[in-house]
Amino acid sequence: MKKSLLAVALSFGAVSAAHAFSVDTTGRVENACVFTEVSAGDFGSNAIDPTALSTSHVGGSGPVVSFTFTGQPTLAITGPTSFSTAPELGEIVPVFTTLASTTAKGSLTFSGNSASTVYTTGSGDTVNLGLQVSTGSETNFPAGDYAAATTLTCS
């Protein structure tokens, strides 16, 4: 009887000593991008087609943008719809076509002048851009300096 009481007492003691503790480990993952390097592009010589400007023409190169990221961000590319710098174009209404491919995603599909892709794996990528502009007619581009801006947005 004495032993039983002792056993019961010990078991109570054991129960009261067996408190459970929950310790949280918390953290936060930000969807964030850092554009690390941007190489501007050049239109090549349009001697081969005076009605077109293209980064794929001889001597040209497309912009290259590298970035790193955390989380699962969305990268959106918006191509230009007008020149930021151009001589007087008269009746020319230039038609812009933006191209993009990335190391991780391959070729991106544009809807209109924009394309987007969501990153769920990896931590960085490089985007190779291309730009073609046509006069949309038989009229040649007039001489002068031309520039058009492509926008990359990470959100």
Place this chain on the structure above:
Amino acid sequence: MAKSNILVGLLCALTVSAVGAHGISPTRLQAPSGSKVIGFQFKAMNFLSRAATYRVECYRNALAFPVPCLAMPKQFRLSANGSRPFRVRLDTNGKDGLYYVCTAYIPEPGEASVITRTCARFGVGVDPETRGAEPE
């Protein structure tokens, strides 16, 4: 003619530079459906080793649709590897949707014609992550 066309094609020289290295925090925010005004104090970060200028821009549902917003300051220059807070207040007119608050790098004169933007998503009545889902 060919000469002038070649001149046309020869544009500014290729420049390689670490432009647009910047960020915004936080990147995800949420407000209840029907909120007429949303606002927050964000932090803009410049990861460049030189000073750079940034402009605050706001959009709704898609980056093609800019919306007016009150940003204080609207444009600012950050020192090398610097950061600063900025406040944004946006009148939604009661329209739910996904709002973007962005900092856009403003290229220095003669710099690359690539504009980089980093944006925070502010969901009003929608999940900023999945968009369209009801907020918790």
